[in-house]
Amino acid sequence: MWSILFASLLTVLLMWVVYIVMGMVDKLVITPLRIKRIMNRQGVKGPSAYWVLGNILEMVKIRQAEANKDMKTGDYNIMSHVQPYEAQNCQAYGKMHMSWFGWQPIIRIANLDLIKQVLAKDEFIAPQIQAIFLNDLLGKGLITTEGEEWALHRQIVSPAFHQEKLKAMVPIMEKCASSMANEWEEKVKDGGGCVELEVSHYMASVTADIIAHTAFGSSYEKGRKVFEHQLSLFNLTFERLIFLTIPGYRFLPTPLNIKILMTQIRISRSLKEIIQARKYMVNMNKNSSNGNDLLGLMLTATSQKTQDMKGGKVHFGMQQLMDNCKTFFFAGYETTATLLTWTMMLLASHTTWQEHARAEVIDVCGDGDHPFDANMLDKLKMLTMILNEALRLFPPVVDQSREVVMDVKLGDLDIPKGSTLYFPRLSIHHDLELWGTDVHEFKPERFANGVAKATKHPLAFMPFSFGPRFCVGQGFAMEEAKSILVVILRRFRFQLSSNYRHAPRFWGILKLKYGVPVMLESL
Secondary structure, three states, X not given: OHXXXXXXXXXXXXXXXXXXXXXXXXXXXXXXXXXXHHHHHOOOOOOOOXXXXXXXHHHHHHHHHHXXXXXXXXXXXXXXXXXXXXXXXXXXXXXXXXXXXXOXXXXXXXXXXXXXXXXXXXXXXXXXXXXXXXXXXXXXXXXXXXXXXXXXXXXXXXXXXXXXXXXXHHHHHHHHHHHHHHHHHHHHHHOOOOEEEXXXXXXXXXXXXXXXXXXXXXXXXXXXXXXXXXXXXHHHHHHHHHHHHOOOHHXXXXXXXXXXXXXXXXXXXXXXXXXXXXXXXXXXXXXXXXXXXXXXXXXXXXXXXXXXXXXXXXXXXXXXXXXXXXXXXXXXXXXXXXXXXXXXXXXXXXXXHHHHHHHHHHHHHOOOOOOOOHHHHHOOHHHHHHHHHHHHHOOOOOOEEEEOOOOEEEOOEXXXXXXXXEEOHXXXXXXXXXXXXXXXXXXXXXXXXXXXXXXXXXXXXXXXXXHHHOOOXXXXXXXXXXXXXXXXXXXXXXXXXOOOOEOEEEEOEEXXXXXXXXXXXXX
């Protein structure tokens, strides 16, 4: 009897092993070769690749070599410096080509009509490797969920970013920016009227303060510490990204994996304490609301209930609240801090535009410490043009990808299931055919008549994406950036320091390797 039971268990185990092996063979060999054959037959080709590793080794080698070089100050044609491997493949195989991120086939699509066809529908998913990276960083929040789960997250999170809610957050943004400006005033005074200041550090700090206050209200100090752990987690997970092409690697007890796990535990524990403390306070005072910060607005929208959607239950509870708090930080801090850093560099380099912007700010918002509101920010046309041009030249998120879940037809192309469609945002923003011969120059006036008339195609400018999954925090990011710049422009004049080194770098986000040192003086 025992021998029969043992034989049965062994058979089941062997069948399970065979099933796993066949799945791996299909994922790592059969599907990639099928996709390559179908795309090659349609004229879409690319460099040869190693099994499992794909083109990663060559990509990393070329990128590291380029990252050690500085660019000439004022040169904004950064594509070949920031994404040298992609630029090399474009020259060799054309704007549409294939490459391999590990076993994952990447089809580069720069045709805006085809991109619109994909982004206009929510019928594609995040690529597998990217999904693992983002899930490790953010959990299952608005950015990382799909289908009905994503629809519920969007429904609950979106009200927090309605225009009226954003207007109430402007005073908080102004207060945080003014606190930073007061610190700058002291430094200028100590420096005898002019001081060199590296501004990227301050842009990161003030945006972290703002998102901590707007997300957690009176618990912002605890929230700020959570965000510091979240930034560490981003660096750790991005460092591990290329190893995710090795099946099962993230489950190995490597020092890096252990660091990631421990950081994730610290973040979850801290966020849980903040959320539970808020709930306790509300329960203690029956007449109090959940609050007007982002956490409170989410709590009001959910009330810890499940919602029936198309016959199936999708839950939004503690874990989902925590994961969306992580998403707020990632979207509201890192990208906006980067946008502000690039904008400060551009205004310090182009002081005539800085003076124009300052004149508009003082005319609309008043000078000195005169309070301003969201209605005033909406009237800052020139500042909006400058921010749009900064987003065009240096989009913090340089690309976007979606995976095909079933065979589809895009234009004349048959795209097989399992393909990853890659949309090169940075390259599109620097496309000569779309923007004209001055594409690599800082010219905010191109947006004088709005985004639609700035280029030859309505989708040529998409720093916040497009379609159902466009960035819900777009309004928040622009209000935040304007608020900080209004405070700076009303109180300071600045120009680029001779110590500035122009070294754009891609590390998950498009950054400046050495920051932006400026010579700062009070008005």
